[in-house]
Amino acid sequence: MKIAVCVKQVVTREWPLRVDDAGTWVQDRDASFEMNEPDAYALEEALRLKEQHGGEVVVCSAGPARVGQVIREALARGADRAIRVESDALAAADAGTVAEALASAILDEQFDLVLTGLQSDDQGFAQTGVVLSELLGIPHATIIMEVQVSDGQLRVKRELEGGWFQWVSMPTPALLTIQSGINQLRYATLKGIMSAKKKEVRVVEAPADLAAHQEILKLYVPEKSKETQLIDGAPAEAAAELVRILKEEARVL
Numbered sequence: 126m127k128i129a130v131c132v133k134q135v136v137t138r139e140w141p142l143r144v145d146d147a148g149t150w151v152q153d154r155d156a157s158f159e160m161n162e163p164d165a166y167a168l169e170e171a172l173r174l175k176e177q178h179g180g181e182v183v184v185c186s187a188g189p190a191r192v193g194q195v196i197r198e199a200l201a202r203g204a205d206r207a208i209r210v211e212s213d214a215l216a217a218a219d220a221g222t223v224a225e226a227l228a229s230a231i232l233d234e235q236f237d238l239v240l241t242g243l244q245s246d247d248q249g250f251a252q253t254g255v256v257l258s259e260l261l262g263i264p265h266a267t268i269i270m271e272v273q274v275s276d277g278q279l280r281v282k283r284e285l286e287g288g289w290f291q292w293v294s295m296p297t298p299a300l301l302t303i304q305s306g307i308n309q310l311r312y313a314t315l316k317g318i319m320s321a322k323k324k325e326v327r328v329v330e331a332p333a334d335l336a337a338h339q340e341i342l343k344l345y346v347p348e349k350s351k352e353t354q355l356i357d358g359a360p361a362e363a364a365a366e367l368v369r370i371l372k373e374e375a376r377v378l
Contacts, residue, residue, distance in 0.1 A: 126180035126274065126297075128171045129236040130204065131227055131257070132164040134188055134195045135247045149341045150217045151247075160195040163242025167303040169310050170272060171240050172203045178274055181205045183234070187226040187331070189213045200321035201313035207324070208234075212331035220252035221338035226331045227253075228260035238279075239300040243268055251302070258300035265300040266293050270307050 136142065136151060137159045143152040160168075171182045184199040186192045187210035196207045210226045218226075231239070239261065241254035251267070258265035270290065271282035283291040284304055313321075354370070356363045371378045 126174060126178050126237045127235070128174060128180060128182050129185055129231050129234065129239045130164070130168045130171045130182060130199070131185045131239070131241040131253070132168060132195050132199055133161040133186065133223075133242070133245050133253075134158050134192045135161045135245060138246065144344050144346065148343055148345065150344060153216075158191065158194060160198055161242055161245050161247075163244060163246075163303060163305045165242075165310055166305050166307050167240040167242050167301075168199055168202060168204065169308050170303055171238075172311070173308065174238070174272065174274060175203075180237075183208060183231075183236070185227055185231055186210070187212070187218075187223050187230075188215045193326070196326060197321055198313060200324045200326075201317040202311060203317060205324065207326045209326055209328045210331050211328055212335070214335070215331060217341075218335075219337055219339045220248070220250040221256050222335055224253050224256035224260055225335060227257055229332045230329050232261060235298070237297045239263070239298070241300070241302050243302045243304050254300055254302040261298075261300065263298045263300055264295050265302070266295060267302045268304050269301045270304050272301065 135158065136153055137157045140157050145152040168184065175182050182204045183206055184196060184204040185208045186196055190211060192209060196209055200207060208230050210230045212226065215223060215226055239257065241257065244251035255265060255267065266281050266283060268284045269281050270284045273280040277297050279295050279297060279299055281293050281295070281301060283293060285291055356366050358366070368378070
């Protein structure tokens with residue numbers, strides 16, 4: 126199987142986030158970055174499918190030059206080669222714009238399977254994979270917890286609400302968005318780190334006609350406040366009002 130895995134570089138969870146001067150994104154000039162966690166699970170699933178069925182795993186990422194960090198990590202874990210769509214404008218781009226950039230780079234590769242994480246840890250749209258499947262003209266399934274491959278067909282397990290699951294059969298090529306926890310992540314070995322230096326990383330320019338589909342007008346840290354509310358009336362009436370407030374306003378009951 127020829128598998129593409131789309132990975133995103135995000136600010137590490139432990140980093141103290143600060144809003145930038147424009148108030149539209151976080152201040153990341155001196156931030157620490159890591160691979161988006163759901164994408165790491167997508168990469169692991171791709172590597173396991175390759176071990177079971179053979180083939181090639183190609184990691185794809187879009188963003189400024191610094192995304193080379195997560196590409197090298199993916200190659201060290203076992204990916205065979207990489208495609209990097211380079212553009213500073215993609216550092217904080219919306220899901221549709223990122224999907225267009227990735228589609229332009231991988232459309233001609235004719236992958237049997239494209240994997241993405243369910244969503245990103247920074248924006249959390251959960252739409253990049255869905256839009257990408259439309260641009261590639263292939264079917265997709267989301268929130269995947271298990272993947273089975275047999276005779277060019279896929280059988281995937283989707284996680285629904287309330288502890289329910291759904292099995293879906295679909296043809297290849299296809300795109301799957303992978304849920305965190307689908308497998309146990311592997312670490313890069315010293316041998317993998319050394320071999321990653323010799324693996325191909327193809328750098329392509331982002332399409333010149335890329336345009337944002339949405340705009341962040343304001344980003345801010347939620348303000349915390351405290352308020353004391355006195356409930357008057359007879360004990361029974363006050364108790365009933367307290368229960369109503371806890372249910373309808375505080376939503377703790």
